[in-house]
Amino acid sequence: MTIKSQFDEAKKEYEQWGVDVEAVFDKLKKVPISVHCWQGDDVGGFEINKEALSGGIDVTGNYPGKASTPEELRKDIEKALSLIPGKHRVNLHAIYAETDGEVVERDQLQPKHFEKWVAWAKQLGLGLDFNPTLFSHQKAAGGLTLSHPDPEIRKFWVDHCIASRKIGEYFGKELGTPCLTNIWIPDGYKDTPSDRLTPRKRLKESLDEIFAVEIDERFNIDAVESKLFGIGSESYVVGSHEFYLSYALKNNKLCLLDTGHYHPTEMVSNKISAMLLFNDKLALHVSRPVRWDSDHVVTFDDELKEIALEIVRNDALEQVMIGLDFFDASINRVAAWTIGTRNMIKALLYGMLLPNDYLKELQEQGDFTRRLALLEEFKTYPFGAIWNQYCETMEVPVKEQWLEEVMHYEETVLAQRSKAAMLDALEKS
Numbered sequence: 001m002t003i004k005s006q007f008d009e010a011k012k013e014y015e016q017w018g019v020d021v022e023a024v025f026d027k028l029k030k031v032p033i034s035v036h037c038w039q040g041d042d043v044g045g046f047e048i049n050k051e052a053l054s055g056g057i058d059v060t061g062n063y064p065g066k067a068s069t070p071e072e073l074r075k076d077i078e079k080a081l082s083l084i085p086g087k088h089r090v091n092l093h094a095i096y097a098e099t100d101g102e103v104v105e106r107d108q109l110q111p112k113h114f115e116k117w118v119a120w121a122k123q124l125g126l127g128l129d130f131n132p133t134l135f136s137h138q139k140a141a142g143g144l145t146l147s148h149p150d151p152e153i154r155k156f157w158v159d160h161c162i163a164s165r166k167i168g169e170y171f172g173k174e175l176g177t178p179c180l181t182n183i184w185i186p187d188g189y190k191d192t193p194s195d196r197l198t199p200r201k202r203l204k205e206s207l208d209e210i211f212a213v214e215i216d217e218r219f220n221i222d223a224v225e226s227k228l229f230g231i232g233s234e235s236y237v238v239g240s241h242e243f244y245l246s247y248a249l250k251n252n253k254l255c256l257l258d259t260g261h262y263h264p265t266e267m268v269s270n271k272i273s274a275m276l277l278f279n280d281k282l283a284l285h286v287s288r289p290v291r292w293d294s295d296h297v298v299t300f301d302d303e304l305k306e307i308a309l310e311i312v313r314n315d316a317l318e319q320v321m322i323g324l325d326f327f328d329a330s331i332n333r334v335a336a337w338t339i340g341t342r343n344m345i346k347a348l349l350y351g352m353l354l355p356n357d358y359l360k361e362l363q364e365q366g367d368f369t370r371r372l373a374l375l376e377e378f379k380t381y382p383f384g385a386i387w388n389q390y391c392e393t394m395e396v397p398v399k400e401q402w403l404e405e406v407m408h409y410e411e412t413v414l415a416q417r418s419k420a421a422m423l424d425a426l427e428k429s
């Protein structure tokens with residue numbers, strides 16, 4: 001049986017439930033996923049005076065072929081995007097600035113340092129999102145940034161965030177699609193604090209200063225990302241969920257929920273509907289925490305499907321800005337992007353193929369038997385055949401065929417890179 005004939009059969013099964021599969025394809029095509037650039041180089045960046053990764057996050061693994069220049073990183077992202085159905089966005093961190101060999105402090109960053117990213121995004125028709133980088137830096141070495149007791153350090157980071165919002169505005173203007181500029185800070189304490197309030201007061205003041213600078217909201221949208229704990233901030237994080245939820249609501253900012261930033265049994269899927277009743281929009285960093293905020297590659301698991309379902313069944317595709325945040329250096333990095341992003345799209349398709357209105361009705365009627373029975377039965381409907389046809393229609397590899405392309409890329413591009421890196425290291429030794 002061909003992909004098309006399998007699809008035709010599968011489609012009939014969904015149509016019995018009143019699901020218009022072609023309309024689903026049209027809807028899905030328009031959903032952009034913000035693909036994070038930092039999977040490609042283990043959150044390294046290209047600063048001239050680059051520091052080791054800090055901020056309580058960690059990347060493990062040493063898979064060969066890591067991108068070590070902006071050109072390599074862009075090439076790798078392009079490869080991954082060619083294997084992912086749809087038109088998407090790329091999410092950058094400030095450490096990915098290109099400064100022509102010059103040391104430019106983060107508070108001095110300007111749009112010109114991202115011109116090459118913008119030219120590339122224009123060429124590929126991509127939107128760009130942005131993040132100030134408040135880690136991997138000497139001024140963040142003590143684990144505090146925007147909540148630091150030293151006003152000079154705080155000012156440095158406030159200025160960096162203001163500079164970042166201006167870069168976001170530039171992206172939005174140039175690319176004709178607003179940039180989401182998301183602030184995440186690592187600030188917290190390893191051990192029980194003797195004062196939880198004062199650092200939070202300082203963070204609030206810093207954010208007020210950052211957002212006091214007017215930036216055109218048509219081009220830049222501000223978001224704030226909370227966290228529960230990090231390595232070295234196990235007992236207390238200044239920017240907690242409650243802190244940012246309140247701050248965002250009061251100040252008309254977006255809350256960004258990272259799926260790795262909550263207690264292990266606390267699900268982001270369960271937060272979306274609650275927050276949408278009070279916030280016009282919200283943003284996601286979809287990740288996969290394994291026992292902690294480990295940032296594993298997103299798989300097609302229950303929580304991913306539930307997140308997608310919550311977005312789809314509540315008609316919130318325009319309100320929830322979907323971004324990814326994982327970094328695994330133990331596998332091929334292009335494959336990591338491809339697996340995680342395809343899974344996110346797959347989960348949205350899965351959600352769109354359910355008769356959501358009928359399932360809602362069953363719940364309203366108190367028919368929990370049918371609700372459970374059908375939700376379970378749909379798990380083994382011929383979803384794969386619909387997904388394969390979607391990939392075919394979108395002109396990307398069907399099923400695992402993409403893997404061959406990644407392996408070819410590994411042999412022809414990534415392996416050459418690691419050979420060159422080895423030779424370089426030998427020469428230096």
Ligand SMILES: C[C@H](O)[C@H](O)[C@@H](O)C(=O)CO
Pocket residue numbers: 038043057131184225227258285293325
């Ligand atoms: C690179 C980080 O993952 C990112 O900035 C932040 O979003 C985060 O999730 C930190 O845990």
Ligand SMILES: [Mn+2]
Pocket residue numbers: 184225258285325
């Ligand atoms: Mn995140």
